[in-house]
Amino acid sequence: MQQVFIVGLGLIGGSLAMNIAKKEHVHVIGLDEDYDTMQMAKKQGVIQEIATNFEAGVKQADVLVLATPIAITINYIEQLNHMIIEKKLVITDVSSVKNNVLKAAENLSNPNLAFVGGHPMAGSHKQGYTAAKPHLFENAIYVLTPSTHACQKEADLLKELFSETEARFLIFSSQEHDEMTAVISHFPHLIASSLVHQAKNWQATHPYLEHLAAGGFKDITRIASSNPKLWQDIFFQNRQLLISMLDDWIVEMKKVQAYLQEELSEHTFEYLQTAKSYRDGLPVRERGAIPAFYDIYVDIHDQPGAIHDVIGLLAKHSISIKNIEILEVREGITGVLRISFSTNEEQLKSKQLLEEDQYEVMLEQ
Helix, strand or coil, X not given: XXXXXXXXXXXXXXXXXXXXXXXXXXXXXXECCCHHHHHHHHHCCCCCEECCCHHHHHHHCCEEEECCCHHHHHHHHHHHCCCCCCCCEXXXXXXXXXXXXXXXXXXXXXXXXXXXXXXXXXCCCCCCHHHCCCCCCCXXXXXXXXXXXXXXXXXXXXXXXXXXXXXXXXXXXHHHXXXXXXXXXXXXXXXXXHHHXXXXXXXXXXXXXXXXXXXXXXXXXXXXXXXXHHHHHHHHHCHHHHHHHHHHHHHHHHHHHHHHHCCCHHHHHHHHHXXXXXXXXXXXXXXXXXXXXXXEEXXXXXXXXXXXXXXXXXXXXXXXXXXEEEECCCCCCCEEEEEEECCHHXXXXXXXXXXHCCCCEXXXX
């Protein structure tokens, strides 16, 4: 029986536990700072045992999964050096910044310890165990970053352990991982937060501004609603890269500013066209570091029951809706519903069903 010890039963740790619990011959031990979370996970069969403390769980484990904030993860790794561990233990984490975690792992002196960094690139605007779900990682990229104390055998062991997630496993160095996630995840979050601050400042001048910020503005700043404590940790763990990218961003914005000041319309068009071409060329069926949303846009009429009819049709065919938002609905005219789904298959099926019922539907572009 393989003993798996998961520390941290929040969104990521809880979702991993739900997948690991499906496997035969695996005994899942859990530890979380919230006692009610541990009790709920055990009652649901997601974990089979609650650890009395970190060291007790480690002594039982064949695999240790640290699903905790980065600073806490590093602290747990450092604690391992002060424990007597007499059997092989494979350690992994879920941190979105790897360099500092790998540095701590490289200092492990016990030859029985093998560390393989992990980053499942999936998430949600919700947090905690109640937001955990077994399909969270389906088709998502799961990066593994082995330390010098680990080899392909340990990476393969984790792939097998997490196989029920149906994630796509890739192996990178910690530097490759941190640079790429900084570009497409950490830095965009910083920019989204700055855009929200800019809107908040302008609202003092234009009190009605928040009502105009409902559509596209909410789309591009959606990630700013994520857990501030978590992102504070990420920013400071990856701060040197982010500082460098802020320098690049300031240069980029000064270039655009110059286009506008000097009325360089052709340069501006080329700038926008290049951005559009690159963005439109991104893979549409893959899930990356920022959670994917599979959206459709449905035209509806301003009449009682219009929204109910759309939702009812999808519910009749057992299609689960991830999110729904009303756009551009004004009295007496046609409005638009944006409906989000967990998978591309649900998106396409919903489009087909609604079009068969004479609705006008557009896919997210």
